[in-house]
Amino acid sequence: MADVVSYKDLGLVNSREIFRKAVDGGYAIPAYNFNNLEQLQAIITACVETRSPVILQISKGARNYANETMLRYMATGAVQMAKEMGVEIPIVLHLDHGDSFELCQSCIESGFSSVMIDGSHLSYADNVALTRQVVDYAHAHDVTVEGELGVLAGIEDEVVAEKSTYTQPDEVEDFVKKTGVDSLAISIGTSHGAYKFKLKEGESVPPLRFDILAECQKRIPGFPIVLHGASSVLPEYVALINQYGGKMDGAVGVPEDQLRKAAASAVCKINIDSDGRLAVTAKVREYLQNNPSEFDPRKYLGAARTELIRLIKHKNETVLGSAGKA
Ligand code: 13P
Numbered sequence: 001m002a003d004v005v006s007y008k009d010l011g012l013v014n015s016r017e018i019f020r021k022a023v024d025g026g027y028a029i030p031a032y033n034f035n036n037l038e039q040l041q042a043i044i045t046a047c048v049e050t051r052s053p054v055i056l057q058i059s060k061g062a063r064n065y066a067n068e069t070m071l072r073y074m075a076t077g078a079v080q081m082a083k084e085m086g087v088e089i090p091i092v093l094h095l096d097h098g099d100s101f102e103l104c105q106s107c108i109e110s111g112f113s114s115v116m117i118d119g120s121h122l123s124y125a126d127n128v129a130l131t132r133q134v135v136d137y138a139h140a141h142d143v144t145v146e147g148e149l150g151v152l153a154g155i156e157d158e159v160v161a162e163k164s165t166y167t168q169p170d171e172v173e174d175f176v177k178k179t180g181v182d183s184l185a186i187s188i189g190t191s192h193g194a195y196k197f198k199l200k201e202g203e204s205v206p207p208l209r210f211d212i213l214a215e216c217q218k219r220i221p222g223f224p225i226v227l228h229g230a231s232s233v234l235p236e237y238v239a240l241i242n243q244y245g246g247k248m249d250g251a252v253g254v255p256e257d258q259l260r261k262a263a264a265s266a267v268c269k270i271n272i273d274s275d276g277r278l279a280v281t282a283k284v285r286e287y288l289q290n291n292p293s294e295f296d297p298r299k300y301l302g303a304a305r306t307e308l309i310r311l312i313k314h315k316n317e318t319v320l321g322s323a324g325k326a
Helices: 016-025 037-049 060-066 068-084 101-109 124-140 169-179 210-219 235-243 256-263 274-290 297-320
Strands: 029-033 054-059 091-098 114-117 144-149 153-156 159-161 183-186 225-227 267-272
Touching: 016 029, 016 267, 029 037, 029 091, 029 297, 037 054, 037 068, 037 274, 037 297, 054 060, 054 068, 060 068, 060 091, 068 091, 091 101, 101 114, 101 124, 114 124, 124 144, 124 169, 144 169, 169 183, 169 210, 183 210, 210 225, 210 256, 235 274, 256 267, 256 297, 267 274, 267 297, 274 297
Parallel strands: 029 054, 029 267, 054 091, 091 114, 114 144, 144 183, 183 225, 225 267
Antiparallel strands: 153 159
């Protein structure tokens, strides 16, 4: 059992203050998933260089993959690296899709400053009860909590849902009141993974349900809202992957102009995982195909890292609007 540590001793912050500023300022904080060194270096470099607050996001699967103690030290290293780059940016360490009280507790005890408890697949009453239990424990440690109402379709690590269920605006006020959550993830048409929409020939991506978002905002004015499943699945990466031996036909994501519109509302956190995975895969495939005798991981992972920095800067500057807000 690892030692108990507070996020405050690691130089991290919870999400309360940065969400308030983001809602007031009409932009969204990026939440980038990571599970290895190069991804973390890229996130920190891009966010420091664009002066953007950032949420480093870890799923249960990533935690199992990277080892919880290793992750704690990586987060500490990330904070230190940002400082040494000469700009202090707010950094949150967040559990993505926590599925039990015990997991949230364990993350809080190992230095996370924010957790998500995802009870969206449970009955409403059970979701409320589980979320409340996590909030009580988290708030005693000044850790912020994200809850979820409505179900997103798609696959993300251990989170799988065939069909989406839109958030019911009539539930949000009661849920926020009863649970005491600090932010709420809602379902308005985004989905997890690289295959978000099944489009027939000539069909375009259906717009997000901004009407549901507006109804939610009306019920909980100024309350921080979160969008999961918000990768755009950039066609240039899918094309590179297919060109260099991959097979990702039919991959499609949420158009960036839709996300820009959402970021200008009470949506203050936008989750991006798949876009980073695609950038890395595209560049590793391209590098290895073009340099068949190369066997130094620094070469192909370095190429992937460079691309990831470019992608994250682009997201912060032109999609989320978080650049310059640190
Ligand atoms: P994407 O699969 O669209 O990147 O969504 C990631 C996410 O929502 C993490 O919780």
